[in-house]
Amino acid sequence: MRLSGIEITKNDSSYTIQCLLDDEVLYFKTSHIFLYEEQVSLFDAFVIAVIPVMIERQEMLYVDGAVDSFLFRQLNEQILPRLSKINDLQDVLQIQSLSDVIHQFDNQNRVTGVSCGVDSMATIKNLEEKKTQLDYLAFFDAGSHGSYGTKNSSINYEFRKKNALEFAKKLSYELIEVRTNAHKFLTGRFKSAHSFLNLSCAFATQGLINHYYYASAYAIGQSTQQSGDTSNYDHIILPFLESSYFKTSSTLGEINRLERIEFISDYALVQNHLDVCTNSVRAKSIGYQNCTDCEKCMRTAISLEVLGVLKNYNGVFDLDRYHKNVDDYTSSLLLKENTMHDAELLTLLKANNRITRNHYLIALKKKLKKSLKKFLKVFRK
Ligand SMILES: [Zn+2]
Structure with a gap:
């Protein structure tokens, strides 16, 4: 070149x-x-x-x-x-x-x-x-x-x-x-x-x-x-x-993602301007800086909730949408091979007793649904 x-x-x-x-x-x-x-x-x-x-x-x-x-x-x-x-x-x-x-x-x-x-x-x-x-x-x-x-x-x-x-x-x-x-x-x-x-x-x-x-x-x-x-x-x-x-x-070599979220969580300017969203097109269409649907939005919002400060972020996250999505998102963490950031979050949720029997049930249902789909696909061939 x-x-x-x-x-x-x-x-x-x-x-x-x-x-x-x-x-x-x-x-x-x-x-x-x-x-x-x-x-x-x-x-x-x-x-x-x-x-x-x-x-x-x-x-x-x-x-x-x-x-x-x-x-x-x-x-x-x-x-x-x-x-x-x-x-x-x-x-x-x-x-x-x-x-x-x-x-x-x-x-x-x-x-x-x-x-x-x-x-x-x-x-x-x-x-x-x-x-x-x-x-x-x-x-x-x-x-x-x-x-x-x-x-x-x-x-x-x-x-x-x-x-x-x-x-x-x-x-x-x-x-x-x-x-x-x-x-x-x-x-x-x-x-x-x-x-x-x-x-x-x-x-x-x-x-x-x-x-x-x-x-x-x-x-x-x-x-x-x-x-x-x-x-x-x-x-x-x-x-x-x-x-x-x-x-x-x-x-920031000394702190991981969750520690960083905690570090900035009480900073008023962050509460008004935080933007972690990977789908800003959707975020723009619902009138928030964060779509509150994508993985990065959910991972950050749930961390803020565990820290007890999510309510302060109601200007940048759609909290109704968050509450609608949170159980489904939490159960998805139990299903997949997690990234480093997801694994950190799962550890935090477990330590705070945030994983309930319901999350395991949703995860199990999802897993069964996926297996059934796979089986039917092979069977139809
Ligand atoms: Zn998003």
């Missing part, structure tokens, strides 16, 4: 930087940028965005241009060897560039993302408590809102951004907005690439962001170094993602 032909154009309220990945355009649209003599010369953001594509295609990357010297070394000596091992690749992936340069700027802007989900809210509160002053909040569109170019992803994006903008405004932060088409080059699932895609957006500001706090999904003890979901190894890989003008920190 080859990156070439970097360009910048100024639009009304944003900048577009783009280059070619082989013969297709790869771009970032950013509301904020740090320009040196009105030029863009560094391929750094593009290189980071392409890392998941390199892994998928098992190909080297050639850059017809400059990459930051420190980043170049970190990628080739630290990050790519680790990623090659995690993904069980025969050859260690490498990047080659025409030149590597050092860019050091005076600005020292600290930034974190604000999706308004549990991890980003907990990161903001955690940094506040540690007296780490942030300079901006950021909202990225790098694939987390749905498949590239679809109508639903654009509805999800606008609906979530409106909420994030209001939240940032209440905290008196300017919002940096960056969108990219980098995920259109991937065939695999977004979770196999999300850390690199999001961080490429932070690099796309060309040095306006200098320290990015990336909200990890898991605690350090839950890191597995398994391929498939970058959250498995964010704590291990991301501290190496550095350039001469940029540093990455992976946050």
Whole structure:
């Protein structure tokens, strides 16, 4: 694969930087940028965005241009060897560039993302408590809102951004907005690439962001170094993602998902803006920030109920819908092979005597229904 032909154009309220990945355009649209003599010369953001594509295609990357010297070394000596091992690749992936340069700027802007989900809210509160002053909040569109170019992803994006903008405004932060088409080059699932895609957006500001706090999904003890979901190894890989003008920190390594929910649960702004929903199209149609149907909505709402604070969240969750769904959702946890977050929740529910005989009965009925369906399908053949 080859990156070439970097360009910048100024639009009304944003900048577009783009280059070619082989013969297709790869771009970032950013509301904020740090320009040196009105030029863009560094391929750094593009290189980071392409890392998941390199892994998928098992190909080297050639850059017809400059990459930051420190980043170049970190990628080739630290990050790519680790990623090659995690993904069980025969050859260690490498990047080659025409030149590597050092860019050091005076600005020292600290930034974190604000999706308004549990991890980003907990990161903001955690940094506040540690007296780490942030300079901006950021909202990225790098694939987390749905498949590239679809109508639903654009509805999800606008609906979530409106909420994030209001939240940032209440905290008196300017919002940096960056969108990219980098995920259109991937065939695999977004979770196999999300850390690199999001961080490429932070690099796309060309040095306006200098320290990015990336909200990890898991605690350090839950890191597995398994391929498939970058959250498995964010704590291990991301501290190496550095350039001469940029540093990455992976946050919240000391607490798991449930502890994070508890940590933010009494924060008034969270009660008005929490957005964990994976189906914002449905959420928008019922007039709440969260659809209160999808797994992530139910998992978060039930945790808040066990903590005794769900009633404070009646502005963002549809509590009637929650009470209608809760027994069915709880019984589903008894049926399947649970994810790490589901397993944590099931342990919490058991510890609080929230699993009743009725839940086991519903689970059993569901299981029987499924088996019967399977049997009839085979029988009819
Ligand atoms: Zn939802």
